[in-house]
Amino acid sequence: MSVRLHDTLSGATRPLIPMRDDRVGVYSCGPTVYGPAHIGNFRSFLFADLLVRSLRWRGFAVRWVMNITDIDDKIIKGAATAGVTIGELTDRFLDRFLADADALRMTRPDVLPRATDHIDQIVNLIATLLAGGQAYRTDDGSIFFRIASWPAYGRLARLDPEQLRVGERVEADEYAKDDVRDFALWKAAKPGEPSWSTSIGEGRPGWHVECSAMSMAHLGPSFDIHTGGVDLIFPHHEDEIAQSEAATGQPFVGTWMHCAHLQMGGAKMAKSVGNIARVGDLLDGGVSSRALRYALIAVHYRATLNHSDESLAAAAAALDRIDTFVAALTAYRQPGPEDPSLPELLERARAGFEAALDDDLNVSAGLAAVFDLIRQVNRRIEARHLSTDDAGRVLATLRDIDQVLGVLPDGDDALSSDLQSLVDERAQARIDRDWAASDRLREELAARGIAVEDTRDGQRWRRVEEVARG
Ligand SMILES: [Zn+2]
Numbered sequence: 001m002s003v004r005l006h007d008t009l010s011g012a013t014r015p016l017i018p019m020r021d022d023r024v025g026v027y028s029c030g031p032t033v034y035g036p037a038h039i040g041n042f043r044s045f046l047f048a049d050l051l052v053r054s055l056r057w058r059g060f061a062v063r064w065v066m067n068i069t070d071i072d073d074k075i076i077k078g079a080a081t082a083g084v085t086i087g088e089l090t091d092r093f094l095d096r097f098l099a100d101a102d103a104l105r106m107t108r109p110d111v112l113p114r115a116t117d118h119i120d121q122i123v124n125l126i127a128t129l130l131a132g133g134q135a136y137r138t139d140d141g142s143i144f145f146r147i148a149s150w151p152a153y154g155r156l157a158r159l160d161p162e163q164l165r166v167g168e169r170v171e172a173d174e175y176a177k178d179d180v181r182d183f184a185l186w187k188a189a190k191p192g193e194p195s196w197s198t199s200i201g202e203g204r205p206g207w208h209v210e211c212s213a214m215s216m217a218h219l220g221p222s223f224d225i226h227t228g229g230v231d232l233i234f235p236h237h238e239d240e241i242a243q244s245e246a247a248t249g250q251p252f253v254g255t256w257m258h259c260a261h262l263q264m265g266g267a268k269m270a271k272s273v274g275n276i277a278r279v280g281d282l283l284d285g286g287v288s289s290r291a292l293r294y295a296l297i298a299v300h301y302r303a304t305l306n307h308s309d310e311s312l313a314a315a316a317a318a319l320d321r322i323d324t325f326v327a328a329l330t331a332y333r334q335p336g337p338e339d340p341s342l343p344e345l346l347e348r349a350r351a352g353f354e355a356a357l358d359d360d361l362n363v364s365a366g367l368a369a370v371f372d373l374i375r376q377v378n379r380r381i382e383a384r385h386l387s388t389d390d391a392g393r394v395l396a397t398l399r400d401i402d403q404v405l406g407v408l409p410d411g412d413d414a415l416s417s418d419l420q421s422l423v424d425e426r427a428q429a430r431i432d433r434d435w436a437a438s439d440r441l442r443e444e445l446a447a448r449g450i451a452v453e454d455t456r457d458g459q460r461w462r463r464v465e466e467v468a469r470g
Helices: 039-057 073-082 086-103 119-131 207-219 230-248 279-284 289-297 309-331 342-358 363-382 388-405 417-431 435-447
Strands: 004-006 013-015 024-028 062-066 135-137 143-145 183-188 196-198 201-205 223-229 253-259 262-264 305-307 450-455 458-463
Touching (some): 004 253, 039 062, 073 086, 086 279, 119 183, 119 196, 119 207, 119 230, 183 230, 201 207, 207 223, 223 230, 309 363, 309 388, 309 450, 342 363, 417 458
Parallel strands (some): 024 062, 024 223, 223 253
Antiparallel strands (some): 183 201, 450 458
């Protein structure tokens, strides 16, 4: 079996054949750090996280790059409104983004390049395009990409090049363009705006060129996978292809992967629509970060996902089944004999999960394999058909699969020492038949997020909810 991924450019689902032996290069369009990201943004970031985790799990060495856009019109406006410098604004919201990403257990990308740290690479790319005649300078010193020089323009978005950008709002400062379809590579310096003094003039980079320059700086002129939300296909990714391939003469990206929209209340989640939910607000409101992660990754990335209280409740219920199962396995005590059918059951679950993820990240089929395993093992637990060692093997298989999913409870094998002493105290209270103390300790543990249950294997505990991020 091989990993098969859907490529937006060809429209085909094809085996992933890495361009280089040593690693798979993955570039994801990251956040513009002028405000807190909403969960629609995070759906796309977590899709990339699932992709990277799954490729690593399948044995590929992956280098994952996600850019940080730290200079653009919205940032300049946001800093002016807040009365802070651009650096202060972008540092603040980069920290916020990383905190949200950590809460949602997003793998930290290997490189998080910032646009303002790559002005030299951006300038070199634009200079190459100017020299090749694919870019031109306007009277005010701005530089545009000449779409007419690039006949393949529109292939990714399947657009007729003649019809492009008709009706798109033409900004006053762009009237000087040769062709209304052309896009800005470099914006001439304006009073009160940040700018860099460079060999191509005084100004700042456009947004599209930043991703071409940074992806090629960190992954080379051709790399394996580029991800983003579907709303980035046009014009952002179309522009990235044109300016990169025009500059290098090489194919830019092997596989283009795009994540569908997140909807809320029947419309695409967008700042402009006003129907946005932010990670921090949801967590502060008591939503578990694991449930939010689960809700955002459990639907196939190319299907529209509807966010609602019901979808969060369904995710929490699914996690509760997993947590209960993990707690049961952890507490399970039964001296032999081992279940002879277990190795095959575990292998089938692992292979089923692997085959599902190999099929263009079919995570819902992968989760179905996990829940099938849970059902089958629960039957064996009820019938006491497992040994303690068997229970450990099941847990090991779950933990293996969770390297991709990232949803299992943290540290269920170890409590902090103060919580552990409460649990021990309660066990002693039950031995002493001191039911009042036992009940009081149960309540104290519950208040700290630990539910205890009394089973024939003794007292069993599990975490019921994560503490919301303050
Ligand atoms: Zn980008």
